[in-house]
Amino acid sequence: MEKLKIEISLLLPEVPDEKDCCVRELMDRLQGRQGIEKVHISSKTEMGIPQLCFHYNPDEISMARIETLARQTGASLTEKFGHRLLAVDGIRHARHARHLEQTLRRLEGMLQASVAPTGMVWLEFDRAGTSETEIISILRKEGLEVKKASVSEKDYTHQTGEGVAAAEAEERKRLEKKIEPHSDHTHEHGGVFGKNTELIFSIICGVLLGTGFGLSFVEGVPDWVSLSLYIGAYFFGGFFTTKEAVEEILKKNFEIDFLMLVAAIGAAILGEWAEGALLLFLFSMGHALEHYAMNKARKSIEALAELAPKTALLKLDGKTEEVGIETLRLGDVIVVKPNSKISADGVVVKGRSSVNQAPITGESVPVDKMPVASPEKAYSPESDIEDESRVFSGTINGNNTLEIKVIKEAKDSTLSRLVQLVNEAQTQKSPTQRFTDKFEKYFVPSVLLLVVLLNFAFLVVDEPFSASFYRAMAVLVAASPCALAISTPSAVLSGVARAARGGVLIKGGRPLEDLGVLTALAFDKTGTLTEGKPKLTNVVALDDLSEEEILKKAVAVEALSDHPLAKAVVRDGKERLKGTPVPHAEDLEAVLGKGIKATLEGNKVYIGNLALFEELDEIKPPQEIIGKVQSLEADGNTTMLVRENDSYIGIIALMDTPRAAAKATLEALKKLGIKRMVMLTGDNQKVADAVAREIGLTDAWGGLLPEEKVAAIKELRQQESKVAMVGDGVNDAPAMANSTVGIAMGAAGSDVALETADIALMSDKLENLPFAIGLSRMSKRIIKQNLWVSLGIVALLIPSTILGLANIGVAVLIHEGSTLLVVFNALRLLAYKKK
Structure with missing residues (x-):
């Protein structure tokens, strides 16, 4: 768990000391949020300045999210800390991305760095320790092209002075001018044949290898002909492998490319030219296909940015x-x-x-x-x-x-925010990816030690050094964790891309995986499970008047009011009356804050709740009428009594009706394995129970204040472990922050919903929720499949090569095959269909 100390004076310049209520509010906002372990005031420094100490997990919550919450209480972290999302070109594969990430994290002042294989780099740094200039300089030294100095111009708007903003903008322009138009590497490995050069070189290698191997069985053809073809195959198959290996060696890194090159050279030294050429052919073909597959997922996300026209x-x-x-x-x-x-x-x-x-x-x-x-x-x-x-x-x-x-x-724009958040999502690692990173940290050194020891096997086993060396090279190939490195990032990238295409924003690997293991969902009622707009549901006649006459009187009076319930009566009442003329009322006035009074055709008409008539005068509603009102309210209705002069003539009932798709959506969620579906609402328990019965909820908790919703979420998490909160992302923000996954509906156009939620349903349609959960379940399955395949292949190949059951050719064939298998398995997510 990482720690971060920030001076209160930097967060809240107007606050005199740590006892101010704003400091407590800031701490309360952050305390208990997913990924934040603890927020407290640390001991004062020598200068007497109090500090807030944040204990947080950078893989679950970024400093940018902390900054957003802090800014809501008047804080401004951007003066001290920089946050940048850079788009770079030249990251060759997942291992290269991880190496770059480690390089950046070692930089003084770097708080957090995350690099996606797609070329998105997320940085959080202390401006006192490093600068954007220095960071971009390091990226260029790594052979990368920085396509944009900042993905979003919003990065430059949170400044406290015009001078700072102007300096930042000038620095950005200067940096962009310095960036070379082309770098040595792209995902496609450009060359004489353009972006497909690596693939074409690999095919030429295969043709030369196949021809040479075939001619070796033809009598009369000299051996040097096949040897020449094998050497040609070495050139074309090893061109990009050698290029990458040399570049990495110059940086004092020993990647899989170097290991494969050593193995191929070793095979040639031992006279196994055909086997060495086969190794290079399979490795280069695997790399080319891996680049193609990853590009397909990357371009699916880049297509979002191309949606907006350039002109208007x-x-x-x-x-x-x-x-x-x-x-x-x-x-x-x-x-x-x-x-x-x-x-x-x-x-x-x-x-x-x-x-x-x-x-x-x-x-x-x-x-x-x-x-x-x-x-x-x-x-x-x-x-x-x-x-x-x-x-x-x-x-x-x-x-x-x-x-x-x-x-x-x-x-x-919503599209701009969507593109930025999807790009950020690529850099957020899932729990499985964090596990594989830790595994490789110990696995790779262990393999290198094993390979060194195997080179000296001839001292123990009765065999020549060449046999020991060959075996060591075979183990080197077999143990390379290529498939493990790409298995999770490829699945997360494909899942996020498919979700975005379906109108669902998933902010990274953690919510993608967490959504797939949920057992409980908590819903806000108004606007989430219901339409959010009251509708006229019932008109009850109490006198000799007809329902139509009561409705005309009610519409006439309520037409003078701008209250939401009055608007609903007028809208739905006119629809029921179907063009029947409505009389004109006048002299509207509020009565006791519980109803209204107006003059209609010389009569006084009162409309309001029971409490109005209990306090209005001596003419109380009879018990029979009170019973009818209470019966309607028990069914979830909001009721209004209508009185003309001294006579009670009718009851009007309204209800915030459930969404048409709510019942079917909840049934679909049950089929997906969601055990508990709980509604949290501020409405009374009777209304909550009525809605729950109608749409099929398992629980309904009514009468909750916003802080009580947070307590309810915490209670659910204790009972069910993994709980999602579904709401509009505005009023439900505190409850979302305390759930495993916060899901906002109707996020299109709402910056608050986009910022607050881990997952945002862009349309205001509840029926998109099963799609999001179904996609997450499939993503979780594919990540597990990829993990078992990649680890299983390594576990199978290492002992097989040590015991001599598999040679280098077989090892590289299975090695590259497993890498392609996990990548193309992950790409299946791009074809996931809504059910």
Whole structure:
């Protein structure tokens, strides 16, 4: 468990000492969060400055996430600590990524470094110990090309002074100018035949090897012909292997490429040219196919960044002008032509069309869009915008022209945030990957020691040195943990990529694996299991009036109010009345804060809850009416009594109805093996029980305050171990933070939901939850399969080569075969289908 001490004066400049309530609030926000073991105030330094000490696991929570929470209470960590997500080109494979990670972690001032085989580098560093200039210099010395000095411009916006921001921006420009346009390496190993050079060289090697081997059985053909062909096969098969081996040796590293080269040279020295050429052919072909397979997964993620168009049609003074999306500002109006991509997050102000939102939300059916009621209003991302009026950058317009008012700049768009978070997710290691890294840390030195000892076997066993050397080389090949190194990263990368394509953001390997072992789910009620909007469910006539007459009176009076329940009565009431004229009410006034009163056709009409009429006057509702009200409330309804003058004429019942897909979704989750599904709500227990019965929950806990939801999650974790909290990511943030996995629904357009959750369902559709859990279950299975295959092959080959049951050719064939097997097994996740 790593520790980090931060001065309170840096976090909270306005706080006089550690006893301030803001310090306690900051500690409470961080205490108990997944990955944070402990937060406390450490002893004062010599300067008398108190410090907060964080005990955290960097593989479960990053400093950036800690920073986000701290910033919500006025903290600013970015003055002291730098956070950078760099995109680099030239990382050849998983082992190279791990070596680079270790190099960066040894740098003074580096707090955390994580490198993905896809080329994403996540860094957290103390500015006092190192700088971005020094870090990029080290990356260039490693032969890498830094494609972007920062993936997100937002990295440069959290500064406290214009001078600092300007200096950072200038440094970035200077760094980008220094970066060479091409590096020695790319994933494709470019060369005379372009990006496929390594693959073509490998094929040529195989052809020369096969020809030479075939000619060796033809009488009359001199031996030197086959030997010449084998030497040619050595050149083409060993070209890139030698190149990588030399580069690594110059850096004082001994990678698998060097070991394979030594084994091939050893075979040639022993006169086994054909066997050595076979080794190089299989190794080079395996590398080429591994690069191809990993590129397929990487490009699946990179495709997200290509969704957004580079330009937009800006409407100014009645004319349109094509501009770059980076020049769009809040409030600008853009024109989107039929069948073209939408260039920015915004609201529709003119036109009606259907929009394909699959690139962002994963929805397979286009969504109808219509203009907002007030086009002239200044909308913001936090505004109350109906789904049918909100649009996202990167989505595809249908057959009609739309005019859209921009509410987010390009760098802050939902698509931009999604791309950034997916890139960060690549650098977050899963528990299995952390295990394999630790395993290799001890395994590799042990193998090297074994190989050295085997070279001296001829001193103990009656055999020539050449036989001992050959056996040692065979063990070297057999024990190389290539498959182990790539098994988990390839599965995590493929799982995250497939999820993103389906409208689900999974922030790394840990939540991907944790989601697959959940036994319990906790749901927020309002807006998660229910529609979040009250609907008129019942109208009860108490006098000689008909239900229609009661409804007309209620709609007339409630039309004067802007209360959410009043709006629901008017909306649904008018729909039930089907065009029947509604009388006009006047003189609306609130009564005791529990209802309203208005004048309708010369009569006083009161509408409110039971408590209103208990306190209003001496004319109390009879027990029979009270019984009917209580019966409706027991079924989960919110009720309002209607009284005209002195007579109680009706009861109106409303309910936040369950989502149409809720019941089927919960049934699908049960089939996936989720044992407990608990609803946490602030509504009374009767309402909670009614909803639970209707949709099939196992538990319903009502009357909970936000802090009580956190306590409920902690209790569930004690009972079930692995618990996910599903909510909207705003009000449910504390409960999400204390669950094993926090899942936010409807995260598209909501920065808070994207920041808070471990997993974000981009669309506001509960039915995407089984897809996310099903994908995670499959990812977990594939990771386990890959782990058993990679470890099993090593466990089988090492004794086989030591005992002489397998030669170098067989060892390399099985070795490379297992590497390809785990990679292509992982790629099956890209084809996972929603059920």
